[in-house]
Amino acid sequence: MDLKKESLKLSISVFLALLFTILLIFFPRGGYYGEIPMNLNDGAFPGFQLSLFFEVYRTNITEFFQHIWEHRSLGETMFTQTSVEQEIVRYYPKSLLIIVIGFVISIIFGVLKGIFDYRNTYTKKNLLGNGTTWLFQSIPDFFVVIIAFYLAFYYLPMGLIFSNQNWYSFAAPALLVSIYPTMYVARMTCVSLLNQDGQDYIRTAFAKGFKVKQVINRHILRNSALDLIAHLPTIMMVVISNMLMVEYLTGYAGAGNRMFVALGGRQETVGFGTTSIEAGLVFGYALCFIATVLIVHIVKMILLTKLSQKGV
Numbered sequence: 001m002d003l004k005k006e007s008l009k010l011s012i013s014v015f016l017a018l019l020f021t022i023l024l025i026f027f028p029r030g031g032y033y034g035e036i037p038m039n040l041n042d043g044a045f046p047g048f049q050l051s052l053f054f055e056v057y058r059t060n061i062t063e064f065f066q067h068i069w070e071h072r073s074l075g076e077t078m079f080t081q082t083s084v085e086q087e088i089v090r091y092y093p094k095s096l097l098i099i100v101i102g103f104v105i106s107i108i109f110g111v112l113k114g115i116f117d118y119r120n121t122y123t124k125k126n127l128l129g130n131g132t133t134w135l136f137q138s139i140p141d142f143f144v145v146i147i148a149f150y151l152a153f154y155y156l157p158m159g160l161i162f163s164n165q166n167w168y169s170f171a172a173p174a175l176l177v178s179i180y181p182t183m184y185v186a187r188m189t190c191v192s193l194l195n196q197d198g199q200d201y202i203r204t205a206f207a208k209g210f211k212v213k214q215v216i217n218r219h220i221l222r223n224s225a226l227d228l229i230a231h232l233p234t235i236m237m238v239v240i241s242n243m244l245m246v247e248y249l250t251g252y253a254g255a256g257n258r259m260f261v262a263l264g265g266r267q268e269t270v271g272f273g274t275t276s277i278e279a280g281l282v283f284g285y286a287l288c289f290i291a292t293v294l295i296v297h298i299v300k301m302i303l304l305t306k307l308s309q310k311g312v
Contacts (some may be wrong), residue, residue, distance in 0.1 A: 013311045014294060019287045025279050028053060028061040064279060075280035077262070084280040089257065092288050095254035096245060097170050100290065102177035102239045109178075110185025113229070115216060117190040118197075130190065136183045139306055141242055145249045151164050158165055173243070173252045181238045188231060192224040229303045236296040259285045 067075055074084035117129035136144070151170075152161050161172050193216070196202060247256035262278035262285075 003301065003305065010126075010294070010297055014290065017290050018231065018287075020285065021290070022061060023278070025282050025286070028056040028060065029277070060279075064283075067280075070264070074284050077278050077281055077293040084278075084284045087281055088255070088284050088288065091253065091258045092255040092285065094170065094252075095247065096292070098174045098177055098243055098247075098252070098254065099236075099239055101170065101174040102243065103236055103296075105174070106181035106235055106239060107228075110182040111189050111221075113182060113186035114189025114193065115221070117186055118193040118216075120209065121190070121194065133183050133186050133190070136179060136189065136278055141176075141180050142245060142249060144179055145246060148172075148176060149151055149249075162250050162252075169252065173246050173250050173254075176246045176250070177239055177242045180213065180242055181235050184238060185228070185231075185235060188227065189224060192227045193221070196223060226304070226307060229300055229307070232300045233293055233297040236293050240292065255285050255288065 030102075064075075067073075076083055077087050113129075113133065115135055117126075120126050120129040149162075161165065163169060244256040244259070246252070247254045248260050251257065259282060262281040264277050
């Protein structure tokens with residue numbers, strides 16, 4: 001593994017992610033700028049002053065970073081006595097707990113599900129194996145969450161499951177977050193195992209009298225570990241994207257839910273030019289999500305380097 005090349009690619013990816021985040025957050029909102037008054041005499045239609053648009057765009061970005069430089073803070077929130085840093089410290093650890101649990105569940109049960117799918121590919125149990133994997137990958141995540149809400153509302157004590165007042169309030173969102181990435185890992189593991197099936201070293205292992213379980217654990221799964229490790233950042237990004245949606249739908253008091261509020265998702269006044277966002281808070285949470293994916297990417301690079309040195 002070429003560390004210099006991977007480090008360069010990682011640096012470029014982080015830079016582009018930050019650039020896209022900044023451009024998206026500080027995109028000028030509202031209908032008061034860039035409009036040319038309508039001239040009813042000549043029938044002209046209101047146009048858009050591109051120069052004024054970019055001037056507002058530039059001002060939004062420069063004023064924000066100027067505030068960071070002068071005050072060493074990302075700014076205030078809608079609550080005047082609460083800073084962005086305080087909101088991040090308050091909400092992000094709750095979301096990080098969901099992210100970590102969902103990530104671990106996805107890896108462990110995804111690999112086990114992938115092995116089950118592989119072993120039953122050519123049997124009648126394939127419907128429970130690859131069939132269910134395909135099904136949950138095809139169904140939108142929000143639909144799965146809605147079904148879970150329906151079942152909880154009619155058959156389970158919903159107030160106990162989705163309440164923020166209980167110490168285990170993270171459990172239900174973490175499980176919902178892990179459904180799609182688990183199936184993603186299962187599919188990836190099954191494909192990796194099938195690609196090795198029938199190779200010489202596999203036939204040799206069976207010829208020596210090893211059982212299927214032993215061959216999978218000692219040979220096939222070890223080689224498939226490289227594929228799994230290479231996809232760790234992707235799995236983390238899937239978990240984070242699911243977390244944003246699940247927190248909003250379940251009402252979990254985490255960073256995803258708070259970020260939606262910061263984007264103006266629950267304002268009483270709705271209309272063009274009336275929605276305002278807490279740009280500093282959105283930028284702060286975006287940094288946290290990018291940093292989380294970056295850490296996983298660095299872990300991936302370290303693991304791949306060690307495995308390549310061992311000749312795996």
